[in-house]
């Protein structure tokens with residue numbers, strides 16, 4: 001019998017504890033409901049989406065709901081603990097104001113810019129100065145989405161006021177015995193799990209760099225967080241981003257303390273052309289049925305262009321590739337971009353004059369990807385340590401940017417020069433990437449001989465535009481070769497990633513490109529990679545050129561090309577690693593991991609393996 005009594009005593013104790021935990025909710029029921037529904041609005045929206053959106057997962061939604069419920073509970077507990085009426089009033093007003101302000105902000109940015117409360121919003125706010133803010137207010141204050149926002153916010157305030165007015169009724173309802181049981185069964189598990197998940201805040205607060213925070217995001221996810229948790233995450237994002245750039249600055253300064261030597265006795269130009277969204281299979285250079293690369297083919301046939309056949313990009317997002325390409329970090333050693341110097345910094349320390357003309361510096365400037373790249377590449381200190389001259393104005397077409405460089409560059413070239421061009425390439429929408437009426441409209445829908453069901457006239461138009469923008473890209477490359485044709489020059493061309501232009505399914509662009517299937521990888525991750533050498537360069541560097549020619553079939557990862565640039569520039573530095581340089585006899589090909597998790601070669605060869613087994 002003793003055993004039964006013990007169970008009963010324990011059960012009574014549990015009931016008492018549950019009652020004790022639930023007390024703040026029961027006593028300020030209207031307040032809790034407002035906190036719960038407004039603060040967790042995004043989470044509820046996500047949960048509703050679980051019924052019809054493929055990418056929404058119940059377990060993730062419920063985890064976030066537990067956390068959001070716990071946050072709402074803590075806010076209500078705060079009110080419950082204020083015993084004196086005036087203090088209660090002050091507390092209530094402040095919390096109502098903040099929670100409604102957050103929700104108003106969420107609705108405002110969501111309707112105006114399709115963004116939520118998160119890292120992007122906070123980064124923009126942190127970067128906005130007074131004049132931008134006043135310009136913003138005059139532009140958006142009376143825009144239709146803003147007027148809708150005001151309407152919704154007024155409605156929310158009316159509901160909150162009403163709930164406050166009917167407070168006694170709410171509390172009476174909560175005290176009803178059945179209701180009490182219902183609320184306890186519904187909320188208590190959420191609060192308990194939420195309390196448990198709140199340890200994530202501690203882990204988040206201890207994230208020093210984006211490396212740590214991105215691990216956190218991978219584990220917990222941010223897309224269904226309640227408003228308060230989103231704010232906490234955003235502050236963490238801001239602080240880790242700042243820490244990243246600060247470390248990158250220290251690393252750049254460190255470069256200037258290292259010994260460095262240039263072995264090239266003659267004057268030399270190294271030109272790095274960083275392309276954009278180039279689908280390798282659309283290059284005639286790699287066997288495409290349309291001649292999209294007439295100039296590069298001519299250069300190849302003359303013996304000036306070395307064409308590498310097996311280069312891949314490990315990501316299909318520009319900013320990720322760009323940061324890790326400019327930095328000399330070795331991702332196979334889990335080094336992050338802010339932990340190693342950028343190749344332009346090393347070139348400049350070696351005495352090179354460094355020029356950068358960038359089509360994408362001004363492109364979608366309010367998107368997190370542009371902001372995060374610019375914060376690194378164009379940080380004042382890093383830029384001072386890395387470049388002698390930078391382009392300053394945006395251009396419509398890549399060719400205009402190259403022409404601007406030719407006509408308007410003001411810094412006299414030195415004996416050794418590094419020129420960096422960052423193109424817009426064939427970025428979606430490719431129809432906007434080449435000028436009309438200048439002879440680049442080579443292909444039309446009629447030239448596209450495809451007969452899959454989904455290949456409509458519009459699809460053929462799109463493919464034709466893509467091929468025309470590839471033709472234009474080829475002409476831009478010719479313009480670059482021509483600038484330095486009669487000098488000792490080496491030009492490297494490499495795009496950031498591939499793309500999709502209805503190549504194997506009814507789809508264009510890179511969304512959903514992370515599926516581990518051969519077709520996806522071939523489109524998004526295979527990239528052209530060529531090295532153009534002027535006649536002088538070939539004559540003066542016969543061994544290097546011969547080694548490059550011998551390396552064209554090696555398996556490569558695009559992020560390692562920045563290491564090869566050091567060799568092309570004749571730079572002797574501790575940052576050069578021959579095992580990563582595809583042109584070096586010491587090159588060691590490694591497992592090619594894409595999107596941080598898939599073995600590229602395993603995925604693209606799996607079909608071949610299957611047929612072999614049969």
Ligand SMILES: [Zn+2]
Nearest residue numbers: 276277318496
């Ligand atoms: Zn890109």
